[in-house]
Amino acid sequence: MRWRLTLLVAATTTLTLIAFLVPLALLLRGVAEDRATGRATADVQGIVAVVGVGDRAEIALTVDQLVASGRPVTVFLPDGGAPLGEPVARTPAVELAATGTSLTASLDGGREIVIGVGRVSGGTAVIRTVVPEADLRAGVTRAWLVLAALGLLLVLLGLVVADRLARSLVRPIDDLSAVSHRLARAELGARAAVPAGPPELREVAGALNHLAERIQVLLREEREQVADLSHRLRTPLTALRLEAESVRDPDDRSRVAAGVDALERAVTGLIRQARWRSEPRDAASCDAAAVVRDRVEFWSVLAEDTGRELRLSLADGPLPVAVAADELAAAVDALLGNVFAHTPDGTPFAVSLSADGVLVVSDAGPGLADAAVSRGVSQGAGTGLGLDIARRAAGGALEISDNPGGGAVVTLVLTRP
Template identity: 55%
Template structure:
């Protein structure tokens, strides 16, 4: 668009004066041709002045030869005027008019005083040539040029210039398009690589190209991707070191448990150590994982299993648990372990921040595009519907439970919403999106958390 506008302005600035010049040149050429024609007729008119009385032959009256010569010259002049290419009129000094009919205009009167002029009249122009010394006084030769004669060939030339201008604009746009593509292609490639990097593909790289500035941006993006890959590798190595550091004291605890004299106590402590080791291993595996693959599972099975696990503690604390599960299966785009950890975090918040005997409810319902998981209680509530920031808590906890639930929902393409329950307590709703496939593949039963 920019090149088209610029080219059009330049061509208009050049072609408009050129069109005017062509018109002026055409008019000037037509006037010159008509003037030359008028001059030739004026020569014939001047020949009347040169005619002198001839010598009378035997038996002729005196002066008869002169009369016959003048009549012959007038006939010659009449034929010359009639054969002219343009309408030509001769106004003789004695009042006679030869040639095309024409009114004796003011311009003709002016020319009869001995001044050759060109005058504009309706429909064209008059070319007037004064011939002094003609019989009867000054004669005037009039050649008429019509408007079509003045503009002959101008339309054809203007059309040619217009076509030329359009062709030049088209060529300019074509060249600009090719030049722009040389810049757009590398920029589009940079955008695609940046989107791949943002999606977690750390192997994405671009082939630098285009102008020097775009080439430099491509090199910088590749350097940034390499730096990010290096930092992630360093973090994975740190996670591996952390696993070794944590497993050493765990091994010591296991040996201490095996040395206990009470078999039941030893088995109980070993079970705790096993659970702790599994939790540590899961954390390390998650930290070392390059990308977070989007898994899927049956939300009904996972939520039902976790509620059954927490129901034992609820029964001990005298809490009423209301469970409302939609008929399954309901596939969601969340791994079974991640969904189990999310449910554990939400139910753990209820047990941690409400008193014993406070009822709670868990509802899982199918929704367009996914499922909605709602956990409610009859406690004091949040006091706000705005999502809490990561690490914030008004109850002295780490404030990570709701953040875990939020990230779980968002990883599936859903969202978390806070509200108030019908009993006036807290209500947490998670929308979990459907997986890409219509049905969830069989998911493993989540590991119990003790």
């Protein structure tokens, strides 16, 4: 925007200067021509009296003096003799002036001035002189150079003024842009200073600050609602734990207790997220190999009960990733939960984690539609949020595709610290 404003002022200034300087340059050239023509006319008019009343010898002496001073003058007498002064042939202008007319005519290399002088006897004499092109253009080039320098100086001055004006307009816009980027990075305390520029910019700054405050209010209300819901879940969790402890079969009691523990971890993570504030926090990390192994072991019990073959391939740990352990566990649970929810019993599935942090969950079921990747969309009876949870854990790096042998393949790319 700054360069566009500067170019706009430069173009406007240049056009304005052209509109004024070109006519002025032409006027200066005309003035120089008139000055040179007037000076030459005055020189030849000084000998009009001598030509009108003098004899040939006196006229010749006067003309020779004028020629010696640098003025090319020729006098054509009506007696038909040789011209006096510069030896030139009679031109059409001379023939016309012989009728008693004085005139100025254009000539190659200059301008011709002829004056008809009526003599007392013998007819009309003609005085002729030529103004060279150099005299007609004397001082014009220098004047044009001065005008060009003045125009360039004015353009440069206009550019400087335009740049300072554009900077005063662009700087508040850059500040507003920086504040908006800070808000996008979850720095909710960022506020725009009210600029001293146009009222439109002040209005935009006020609207941006109002938007930031409104975002804070909405986030606070959302956190309070989620925190209230999470606290409400504590009571049924406690009841589930008591029920799990009353189960007689040790294996069943262990499996139910593990499920309650997983649910409690999820609720605890939800409460912690609800209490999150915008202050900088330490980057979360965990051992992806250990988390994936733990969650697969938990789901392997259900896989055995439903007759599903499980293939597990894990890279040697530890494998640190930039994801909190509870978030990664929730993502793995969501992916494996989709397998159990959307495939019939007995469908085999596989889980693999490579050394570069790529988690792949595949199955041999009917597959998932591409729309299932969208938030809140599900082809089954669920809410469709499972894949969204996994995608948030990976920072959005989640891909879903069809398995060449049938079924679905979900790839989760975890960020390495």
